[in-house]
Amino acid sequence: MTDKRDFAHIETWVFDLDNTLYPHHVNLWQQVDARIGDFVATYLKVTPDEAFKIQKDYYRRYGTTMRGMMTEHGVRADDYLKYVHAIDHSPLEPNPAMGAAIERLPGRKLILTNGSCEHASNVLARLGIADHFEAVFDIIAAELEPKPSPQTYRRFLDLHNVDPTKAAMFEDLARNLVVPHDLGMTTVLVVPDGVKDVVREDWELEGRDAGHVDHVTDDLTGFLQGLLAKG
Template sequence: MNDLKRRGFDHIETWIFDLDNTLYPPHVNLWQQVDERIRDYIARQLDLSQQEAFRLQKDYYRRYGTTLRGLMTEHGMHPDDYLEYVHQIDHSPLEPNPALGKAIEGLNGRKLILTNGTRKHADVVMERLGIGAHFEDVFDIVAAELEPKPSPQTYARFLDRHDVDPAKAAMFEDLARNLATPHSLGMTTVLVIPEGTREVLREDWEMEGRDAPHVDHVTDDLAGFLRRLRAA
């Protein structure tokens, strides 16, 4: 990454955060629970073995952005039952994070969440972390008309709905590929990859891209990164 080309934060008016594995670390393994329920749902609905369902799940996730989008496109699957089922997880591993809350609160400007998950799931996560009061709104997969990041249309819908100027916005994500479009729109981009991420069940491609030209900054400590921004 060329430091001379990195975008800064002095001009930022809107702070946009992904939810899962960004506002909390991957080792909490909430997403592993969702992952297992997705596999079970596919196996039951398509009458597949667990191994076959796993292979299909990961293929669709990589090609379509979410497994759901692949199931809708390839099998005409209805989304409501799927979304309700896969997000029925135990959120208790999440604990309040006052340091993160204080760091987010200290940012000048609007704060929004842009997630491929559901609003219901996001609300529970924010409540468990104790950070919900700091966010203006959540733009979820339903608001995106079930078209997930990294689809350019999803970012366009988000920007339009919330009247966000991308040239004055920063985007925080745990997947580098989801930062390509925000960067092309003019956003300052931050890739959040906490230590120990590789020890969590994640695909190799999910870990790629930290040196990509569309990634302006990389951090393994979101709260600390935000504190340093405020201090600067």
């Protein structure tokens, strides 16, 4: 087994958004998930149960349900994103400790999300950490090609002039860390803390022992504070 990559050389810190910068148990994404199911059911004129099956099938095969709906049914991305992200962000609470840790990280901080910039702005504002990030690379910037597509990571790296061998990636889905690791990034999988119930499918929680996962944490703030203490 190869040694896990460390952080001594890191110049750019890349974070996923949902279920990464806030705890899984907030279940904010559950609201989006429900809206996606409603959209699929209405658009395809199918029952909620059938919509759920289609939604999860597309999510797993295409990276996002939206990509599947666009590919299979010609859905317009703008209509989809506007509908599914119309949620209540109030369950999110400010996290000054995490903000302080992110601010102290040496180098650049960026967000790479399969969501929209509008959704990211709402999340970051509720968490009180928007000022700590240089930019958000969203699904529109990705030309509607979601993670884990290799092209998306390449577009992100090229647009923001990031050297992947000097970057770290924080994600809640192990499959979204395969390409970053192959590119030379130090990878961190953010998992539920196991204390509170979370709404996730089994496959979404897999991969913490995978070779492309360098580090695993159920406490992002504590993990970052630990890195700073070592520094």
